[in-house]
Amino acid sequence: MVISLTVNSVFKGEWVLTRSPVIMEKFKGVDILASMNTAAAAFKLAKPFADELGLDIWDVQFVKEGSNMVLRFIIDKPEGINIIDCENLSRAIDKPLDDADIVSCAYTLEVQSTGPERDISRPEHFMKMLGKKIKVKFIRPKENGEREFIGTLLSYNNGVSTLETDEGQIIFKKSETAFIRLYDEDLFTIGGMKENE
Numbered sequence: 001m002v003i004s005l006t007v008n009s010v011f012k013g014e015w016v017l018t019r020s021p022v023i024m025e026k027f028k029g030v031d032i033l034a035s036m037n038t039a040a041a042a043f044k045l046a047k048p049f050a051d052e053l054g055l056d057i058w059d060v061q062f063v064k065e066g067s068n069m070v071l072r073f074i075i076d077k078p079e080g081i082n083i084i085d086c087e088n089l090s091r092a093i094d095k096p097l098d099d100a101d102i103v104s105c106a107y108t109l110e111v112q113s114t115g116p117e118r119d120i121s122r123p124e125h126f127m128k129m130l131g132k133k134i135k136v137k138f139i140r141p142k143e144n145g146e147r148e149f150i151g152t153l154l155s156y157n158n159g160v161s162t163l164e165t166d167e168g169q170i171i172f173k174k175s176e177t178a179f180i181r182l183y184d185e186d187l188f189t190i191g192g193m194k195e196n197e
Helices: 021-026 030-034 038-052 083-100 123-128
Strands: 004-008 056-065 068-076 108-113 133-138 148-157 160-165 168-173 177-182
Touching (some): 083 108, 133 168, 148 168
Parallel strands (some): 068 108
Antiparallel strands (some): 004 108, 133 148, 133 177, 160 168
């Protein structure tokens, strides 16, 4: 289950949350952020607020969905995310995002949990997922004709990962994949039986 809070951009600046003056001081030099892409700039701006709230920003996406642009923050914390966490971060970053003028068009701000099958995309994600079961879908089929594999992430070094599957090891780069996600067996269990049984 993914917990999500969506705030339409028409509500900009209406929410107030006590902000650390030290954090706000860091964002007076907005021109540094302007040179970065939108998601990276938003990540950099929001990280101190997330840290102050005890949250980890897993990813930031700036994507077109239908006719709308969505700035999506995907958050996590060890004990799990609830709707209050989503609301707190949304309130904390809403005005600073507007003030920094990172996004040059109308957009919807979304804050959500990682969900059980979180995407693995950044180097730090791979490092956190070492030893865990993941699902990888390749752009092109492998030698056996298959594109999707489930296995244990054995290693990650300089952008190259090793996946241990029932068929053996697969060494790959992220650029060869359509997606890489944490694999949650419970999601694929129906009535106490696994999907393939």
